[in-house]
Amino acid sequence: MEQQLIPADNAFQTGALTKHTLYTKYSGMLLGYIAEVVNNNKLAEQYLVDLFTELNEPQIKQLTQPGVNTFIGLQQMARKKLAAFVATLADCKPDERPKTEPIKNSYIERMNAEQQFVFCGIHYHSKTIGTLAIELDKTEDRIKQILKESFTIIRSTRDTATVHK
Amino acid sequence: MIPQQFINSGILEAYVTGSASEQEVQELLYMKATYPEVDEALAELELDMELIAREMAVMPPPGTWGKISDRIDDLILRPSEEPVPYQARQQQKEQTYNNGSTQTGPQYIEVEGESSHMRIHKAWRWAFAAVFVLGKIFLGCAIYFYLENRQAQMQMQELKTELKQLKK
Incomplete structure (x- = not known):
């Protein structure tokens, strides 16, 4: 019994160590993303705690594999966790929803209103391409193109910043 | 494509x-x-x-990792939930029933843990520390009063001896 428990505990501790490494590296970025979605710092912190507590060994192995972007993997996990929260917001009447302030980000600020609406709608408010197509009265392919344009702006901002450095 | x-x-x-x-x-x-x-x-x-x-990164509050760490510790301390070899114990029970009065009587599942270890809340460490410190204080007091008592008895003995000598 004792012999069986020791490796399990060690596995947990190793997991906790790796978790701490991941936490040190990505918690700020994840908290910034979650806070933008839930618009409540306490709740965002709670989601962050849940995310890292529930992170298990196989998931950590998968996230830290070569060729895998660890942050994107963690962000996708956060997005899954936030899906229920976003769904409850969708059920609210428009005047009951928490008011969202315009997102302050130098990359997003360079986008035009339509690009911001599509990018932030998908990325921060988990809207589907179909929903946005209906809201903007455009085809889904057009929404994808607008999203692509948003990324072109992010890329150009990034390249400009790199050149100035 | x-x-x-x-x-x-x-x-x-x-x-x-x-x-x-x-x-x-x-x-x-x-x-x-x-x-x-x-x-x-x-x-x-x-x-x-x-x-x-x-x-857009936001620095997490200082205690956030502590909360995660505490919850991970709770998971570590939770005893493993490996299935108990129920079959073997059932066979044991069947043997008991066979030796006893009836074979078709009610079958009970033993709920007492087999582990010899006990898990307690971290808050108890202060209670244990207090008990330890009080124990040391009582021990000190006991030694002190024992020595005091012994000295007093010796002085009484001396006084009695002196009194006897004076009476003579």
């Missing part, structure tokens, strides 16, 4: 923002594995997403 057409379709952007459909995800994974240019374009988009997140 030609890789460049696929890259221009906007599916990669939909994927990194979590809005791609299941079919699109499958298609993307295939294209990613087949064409290095798709893999490269996806890696660039992921980097873009990371840059946005980096700019």
Whole structure:
């Protein structure tokens, strides 16, 4: 019994160590993303705690594999966790929803209103391409193109910043 | 689909923002594995997403890792939930029933833990520390009063001896 428990505990501790490494590296970025979605710092912190507590060994192995972007993997996990929260917001009447302030980000600020609406709608408010197509009265392919344009702006901002450095 | 057409379709952007459909995800994974240019374009988009997140990063409050660590500790301390070899114990019980009065009587499941270890809450460490300190104080007092008492008795003995000598 004792012999069986020791490796399990060690596995947990190793997991906790790796978790701490991941936490040190990505918690700020994840908290910034979650806070933008839930618009409540306490709740965002709670989601962050849940995310890292529930992170298990196989998931950590998968996230830290070569060729895998660890942050994107963690962000996708956060997005899954936030899906229920976003769904409850969708059920609210428009005047009951928490008011969202315009997102302050130098990359997003360079986008035009339509690009911001599509990018932030998908990325921060988990809207589907179909929903946005209906809201903007455009085809889904057009929404994808607008999203692509948003990324072109992010890329150009990034390249400009790199050149100035 | 030609890789460049696929890259221009906007599916990669939909994927990194979590809005791609299941079919699109499958298609993307295939294209990613087949064409290095798709893999490269996806890696660039992921980097873009990371840059946005980096700019919007918020420093977690100082106690956040502590909360995570405490919850992980709770999980470690929780005893493993390996199935108890129920069959063996049932056989044991059947033997007991066979030896006893009836074979078709009610079958009980033993609920007492087999582990010889006990798990207690961290708050109890203060109680144990207090008991330890009080124990030391009582021991000190006991030694002190014992010595005092012995000295007093010796003085009484001396006084009695003196009194006897005076009476004589």
